[in-house]
Amino acid sequence: MKVGVLTGGGDCPGLNAVIRAVVRKGTQEYGYGFIGFKDGWRGVIQGRAVPLDIPAVRGILPRGGTVLGASRTNPFTTENGVRGIRENLAKYEVDALVAIGGEDTLGVAARLHAEHGIPCVGVPKTIDNDLSATDYTFGFDTAVGIATEAIDRLHTTAESHMRVLVVEVMGRHAGWIALHSGLAGGANVILIPEQRFDIDQVCAWVASRFEASYAPIVVVAEGAMPTDGDLVLKDATTDSFGHVRLSGVGEWLAREISARTGNEARTTVLGHVQRGGTPSAFDRWLATRFGLHAIDAVRDGAFGTMVALRGTDIVRVPITEATAKLKTVDPALYAEAGVFFG
Numbered sequence: 543m544k545v546g547v548l549t550g551g552g553d554c555p556g557l558n559a560v561i562r563a564v565v566r567k568g569t570q571e572y573g574y575g576f577i578g579f580k581d582g583w584r585g586v587i588q589g590r591a592v593p594l595d596i597p598a599v600r601g602i603l604p605r606g607g608t609v610l611g612a613s614r615t616n617p618f619t620t621e622n623g624v625r626g627i628r629e630n631l632a633k634y635e636v637d638a639l640v641a642i643g644g645e646d647t648l649g650v651a652a653r654l655h656a657e658h659g660i661p662c663v664g665v666p667k668t669i670d671n672d673l674s675a676t677d678y679t680f681g682f683d684t685a686v687g688i689a690t691e692a693i694d695r696l697h698t699t700a701e702s703h704m705r706v707l708v709v710e711v712m713g714r715h716a717g718w719i720a721l722h723s724g725l726a727g728g729a730n731v732i733l734i735p736e737q738r739f740d741i742d743q744v745c746a747w748v749a750s751r752f753e754a755s756y757a758p759i760v761v762v763a764e765g766a767m768p769t770d771g772d773l774v775l776k777d778a779t780t781d782s783f784g785h786v787r788l789s790g791v792g793e794w795l796a797r798e799i800s801a802r803t804g805n806e807a808r809t810t811v812l813g814h815v816q817r818g819g820t821p822s823a824f825d826r827w828l829a830t831r832f833g834l835h836a837i838d839a840v841r842d843g844a845f846g847t848m849v850a851l852r853g854t855d856i857v858r859v860p861i862t863e864a865t866a867k868l869k870t871v872d873p874a875l876y877a878e879a880g881v882f883f884g
């Protein structure tokens with residue numbers, strides 16, 4: 543049995559831990575051979591591959607990023623994409639694919655399996671934690687830790703100058719990073735994409751924090767929108783890859799808060815710092831277990847499935863369960879945090 547491995551979408555701390563676990567167990571226990579495709583689906587389409595064996599995965603467990611490279615290429619929107627995949631899987635004599643990725647990468651794996659009979663097993667990843675079917679994705683815990691540390695640091699400088707500090711964290715469609723880091727870091731306002739915010743209410747919370755003689759910290763997810771969405775949408779840009787960039791909500795908030803309350807405000811955009819560097823112990827643990835169970839799924843011929851965390855168990859679910867709908871923050875969960883606002 544020869545297994546191809548790829549990492550697609552945005553990189554995420556823990557990807558290397560999955561690759562290592564897949565290769566270690568597959569080689570040691572099942573005698574499989576491995577090949578790594580470079581840069582997600584793009585490398586499969588273009589036939590760019592590297593050998594993967596135990597020496598190749600030695601020492602990569604604590605390393606951030608992915609040794610295989612990543613891209614957001616989708617074979618279904620790339621000319622001759624699926625044909626290229628078929629040809630290269632045949633050329634490299636690959637019997638099964640382990641696709642490690644988020645919604646897009648897993649969606650491709652599900653379609654390749656369902657529509658073209660290509661044997662794929664999925665491993666879910668995203669720092670955003672917005673994939674359905676799994677309690678957590680690896681990368682999320684690391685991102686929350688980085689954002690929390692940043693908030694802790696911002697408290698002391700905010701207090702020293704009695705300024706409003708706005709922290710923009712990642713999360714275009716879901717506010718998991720904002721909610722978890724905001725709670726862990728003791729933020730005074732947390733704004734998430736799932737619920738539009740009222741700028742007057744935000745200013746009232748800011749004012750009440752100052753009245754208590756403390757400086758407010760506002761945590762905002764990059765996809766959060768005010769009730770009057772046009773205020774931010776007019777700042778949206780489309781990059782050369784066609785991705786809509788909504789970044790700007792943090793800057794916009796600082797400007798508005800300052801203009802409306804008369805308090806000085808600054809913005810920190812954490813950006814890709816949240817995705818870089820070594821994974822937390824939890825993410826290494828989860829990614830490693832995902833890898834061990836993914837290669838078992840290959841052995842069992844459980845194609846079209848992906849591994850998922852349920853409680854403390856790793857289970858197999860149809861990939862389509864994860865890609866059908868994003869897992870967003872429940873309003874009741876968000877409401878819990880409200881007691882700390884202001």
Ligand code: F6P
Nearest residue numbers: 552668669670712713714764817
């Ligand atoms: O999905 C992961 C993520 O980091 C999001 O939180 C963020 O909006 C996006 O990727 C950024 O994408 P890129 O690295 O392509 O700018």
